[in-house]
Amino acid sequence: MIYDTITWFEERIMTETAATAISLRGVERRFGDVAAVDGVNLDITEGEFFSMLGPSGSGKTTVLRLIAGFDEPTAGTIELSGKPVQRLASYDRDVNTVFQDYALFPHLNVIENVEFGLRIRKVAKSRRRQLAREALDRMRLGAFERRRPSELSGGQRQRVALARAIVVDPKVLLLDEPLGALDKKLREQMQVELKDLQRNLGITFVFVTHDQEEALTLSDRIAVFSDGKIQQVDTPENLYRAPATEFVASFVGTSNLFDEEHSLRLLGMNGMYTIRPENLRVSSAGDEHAGRLTGTVRNRMFIGANHRTIIDVDDIEVSVLEPADSPNRSLGEQVSLDFNESDVRRLRADEQSAAHVALD
Template identity: 60%
Template sequence: MSTAAPAIRLTGLTKTFGAVNAVDGVDLDIAAGEFFSMLGPSGSGKTTVLRLIAGFELPSAGTIELFGHDVTGTAPFDRDVNTVFQDYALFPHMSVLDNVAYGLRVRGVGRSERRERARAALEKVRLGSFGDRRPAQLSGGQRQRVALARATVVEPKALLLDEPLGALDLKLREQMQVELKEIQRELGITFVFVTHDQEEALTLSDRIAVFSDGKIEQLGTPTEIYEQPRSPFVAGFVGTSNIFDDAASHSLLGRGGTHSLRPEKLSLTAGEQSAPAVGDAGAGERRAHGTVAELVYVGSSTRILIDLDAGQRVVVVEQNDRHRGTTEQRGRRVTVAWRDSDLVALPDRSHAPDTPVPGIP
């Protein structure tokens, strides 16, 4: 990470609405040129932080710096950032080219220059031949790219994106995730991306801040967030985890504390390989016997819920690299095994999200 001043620095950032602390003392540095995501459930504070950075809300306490300048009380139009919203907010009566050029027009840029810059912006989002069309003649993904072009044509130092892919269907959203990352790399500017979609954050981000109750629960790279969650909340919210409380850890793992184990880290074999029901399997592995309770087919993989004889329910994820008949497998006896090195010890400082049955969305 560069030692230069961060693109965005938040210090003690707080926002209250009545008795509610929507943002509660957030400290955060976002580097220049970084694709940074703020991830969390509804009401976690991520969108409020974005609005504070944009200037649409003023903080109750704390400071906001953009590229070394304190902009805490500065109006939105005097901040060197731009925002892309979920609904795109394109002008339906204007052509695509005029929509993109609108921000330059407001800034007093001459007609010839603004149209030239708007065409160049459309080329960057691969819509160079669409300038004469109206927004109604475009697909959802194309409108999203027009909104990106309009936001970037004024050359902001940072772009704020408030769940811009949320209105798209799954296939188009996955396509746009790839395109959005490519556009960010080409432009080389800071992207701050708000989403509640864990997979989206993992796919796009250089770093992720996971929000809960107005605070940052964990900050790190996608790999760090997924492989080394630091609380039960992060382990349960980002992907799916088998979370074992102190009693379950003693029973299954032979140790106390709270632990997380990702479903894909578990292996499954038919039948009871050996007794007792729970124990060491050698070479740093452990295993437990159980019964298949349910199977959930999700295309590329199957989520298998196992009721262990020790009293816990776990979920195992297996790739569908061969035919799997789900009906006849319910009720069969199996042995579940895992490596001790795949266990993540969790502090008991946070709550787990409301997911009573692992593996079932």
């Protein structure tokens, strides 16, 4: 039996068991005849770590700006905790934003940066100093309160930006690719800290990223964007194991795609299908357990715990992930491939936007 991807029911169950923090209905953002966001419907639950994932120009950052109030939708409604806000100014919304470039004030020291939002809200000086120090302690930056941003590392500046965002106790924290400027090791460290922070605070995080590994690592659920539309909303595991469209299958992880012609000819199935590389098994062409596909080894790469083997099957390339201790494959060797039918996923056509411009 081949399993189609059915995620609507699972998503409905999740959104009905908790209060909705953010709701978008029919949201569009157009610039003339082109659409940056095209008919987005989305519900994000309270206390959720929700990621908006997609390539540059997919519309994810535009949606974040619409939620934050930095831009207005051309059409549709945006609600925060059940109240329409699409016409409210950003400072009248109970949200805060952390940017990729941190947006710290260079002339203020660390604690003054953290206090800034409280000062705008006219919190008494003694109270805001106490709250700012508590936020800095949470970020393990208590010893740096007198330093200027220029005297901090990238990771420390990011923590200051987070402290400034959470000190005003927003219901929703919006994060616009906040880890993009960090190196790989620091980014991985900050991922752990972000997830711990969100779990401890219990507030809603909406995280924008183009890094699918980052989204899979951090998120409770993910919306995958392409050309101003949402292709799929799901948990990280379901998104990876059961991609709904060709775009999701190819953008999230590595996948072998079989169009309708190849599906019928090679798999004996009608429609478009995908198989993840780790779900394919390789054996020698003459092996008694030879699989249902045959091909020729074209390339083999060592990638740490695994080998990635590229096999020419008919007129397409098939990628296979094998354990590092698997039998060596010689270039030009004839091999066969097999798989479990439960690991084959049927794909629907991508959601298409009639007119779109890269504004992300």
